[in-house]
Each structure stands twice: as structure tokens, then as C-alpha cells.
Amino acid sequence: MSTEYTARRRGRPPRIDREQILAVARHMDPEVLTMRAVAGALGVDPSALNYHVVDREGLLDLLAADRLRVVMSGLSLPSDADWEITCRAYADQARAGILRAGTLSFRLRLPALGGVQTFEAVETVLQRLSAAGLSTTASGRILLLLNQVVFASARDAALGVQSKDSDTGSPDLARLLDDLPTDGLALSRQALATWDPASDEQFQFGVDIVVDGVAQAIRRAATRGA
Numbered sequence: 001m002s003t004e005y006t007a008r009r010r011g012r013p014p015r016i017d018r019e020q021i022l023a024v025a026r027h028m029d030p031e032v033l034t035m036r037a038v039a040g041a042l043g044v045d046p047s048a049l050n051y052h053v054v055d056r057e058g059l060l061d062l063l064a065a066d067r068l069r070v071v072m073s074g075l076s077l078p079s080d081a082d083w084e085i086t087c088r089a090y091a092d093q094a095r096a097g098i099l100r101a102g103t104l105s106f107r108l109r110l111p112a113l114g115g116v117q118t119f120e121a122v123e124t125v126l127q128r129l130s131a132a133g134l135s136t137t138a139s140g141r142i143l144l145l146l147n148q149v150v151f152a153s154a155r156d157a158a159l160g161v162q163s164k165d166s167d168t169g170s171p172d173l174a175r176l177l178d179d180l181p182t183d184g185l186a187l188s189r190q191a192l193a194t195w196d197p198a199s200d201e202q203f204q205f206g207v208d209i210v211v212d213g214v215a216q217a218i219r220r221a222a223t224r225g226a
Contacts (some may be wrong), residue, residue: 016042016060025063030104037058064107067116071097071108075121076165083128083218084211087142090125091150091207098154105158110147129214133221142214149206157198 024041025033035056039046044118045110053059077086122143129139196202 014025016044016048016052019133021049021052021063022066025059026066030060030063030102033059035062042128061107063098064101064104065109067101067104068098068108068110071101072118072121075163077121081128082130083125083214086125086128087146087211087214090121091146091203093179094121094147095150095154095203098151099157101158103158105154108151132214132218135221138217138221141164142207142210142217146207146210146211149203149210151197153203153206158200 002049021038022041024038028037032096033056035046035049038059039049040073042048052063061109069095074097075090077093079091079180081089101108125143125146126136130136134142
């Protein structure tokens with residue numbers, strides 16, 4: 001007699017675990033993911049999922065955390081590289097991974113819990129910043145700032161896709177420019193005409209600004225230590 005059958009006879013739902021839930025959810029479109037759909041794929045009542053996730057929002061958060069663990073554990077930073085090459089590689093790879101998460105990117109949060117592998121890349125970045133003469137506190141703040149650039153770029157990209165697919169999206173740039181007064185605000189009009197927060201160029205510009213700031217911080221630290 002199966003464990004599932006025995007559990008049903010005794011009035012208890014069959015046992016499922018978080019990994020079983022994730023195994024099913026990973027293959028479903030997050031836009032239509034529901035507790036009932038996952039439960040149906042597992043052959044259990046939706047209430048059986050409540051021990052691990054309370055509702056659809058919790059299910060999406062669980063899936064997002066899993067996606068982020070995959071992204072972070074999949075980063076492969078160059079060996080024996082300096083801090084700048086390491087930071088740029090980290091940012092490029094992390095953004096690419098988050099972009100693949102699509103609309104789930106809005107739910108991704110660091111730190112990504114789930115084993116040592118998810119922190120190996122983080123540790124590498126911090127080690128190389130520290131080796132350049134920065135304190136652990138400064139290195140951590142730099143990594144946080146770099147992550148903010150990465151996540152903002154990926155989420156802007158996801159928001160752009162979402163807006164194109166929805167009539168309720170924010171006003172597009174052309175409409176915004178049309179609404180500006182014809183007299184004055186010339187610089188605003190020129191700046192907005194080339195404004196694309198989700199573009200690769202904007203992302204690289206943000207990384208460049210962080211890198212330039214780090215270089216200045218390293219020089220200041222060296223001057224204080226001299």
C-alpha cells in the first residue's frame with residue numbers, strides 16, 4: 001500500500017516538500033502559475049502546499065528565490081583578474097541571468113540564500129576589492145551599488161516588455177515628449193529623446209560610473225595609508 005494512499009485513508013494530505021513544488025513550478029509560466037495548477041501536477045489538494053507556501057504570491061516568491069539561486073551559483077568569474085575586470089564580469093553575467101527571469105525579476109532579492117555556491121561570486125568580488133586596498137565595509141557598499149545597477153537595468157527591461165503587452169503600462173516616451181511645452185525645457189527634451197533605461201548602453205554607463213568611483217576610492221585609500 002502506497003504512502004500517499006495510507007495518508008489519504010488517515011485523513012492526512014500526502015507528503016510533499018518544497019523541492020517537489022519547485023520542480024513543477026520551474027516548468028510553468030509565472031504569469032499563469034497558480035497553487036491549484038501546481039497541486040494538480042503533483043496530484044494533491046491545493047491545501048497540501050500551504051505548509052510551504054500560503055498563496056500564489058508566496059509561490060511566486062519561492063520561485064523567484066530559486067531563480068536567483070540559479071543565477072548566482074551560475075556566475076563564473078575570471079581567475080587571477082583585477083577588481084575592475086571582476087566587477088564588470090560579475091555585473092554582465094548577473095544582469096544576463098536576471099534578464100532571463102523575465103517578470104520574476106521584480107521579485108528577486110539579494111542575498112540569495114541556498115548554499116555556499118550562491119556566495120562564491122560575491123566572495124570573489126569582495127576579495128578583489130579588498131586586495132585593492134578597500135575596507136570590507138567599503139567593498140560591501142560597492143557590491144551593493146553594483147547590484148543596484150544590475151537589478152534596475154534588468155527590471156526596467158522587464159517593465160518595458162510588460163508595458164508593451166499591456167494597455168495599462170506607463171505612458172511611452174514619445175507621448176511624454178509631446179506633452180512637454182514647446183518653449184523652454186530644451187535640455188530636458190534632448191535628454192529624454194535618447195533616454196532608454198533598459199538599454200545595454202545605459203547599463204554599461206552605470207557600471208562605468210561605479211568603476212570610476214571605485215578607482216577614486218582606491219586612490220583615496222592608498223593616500224591615507226601612505
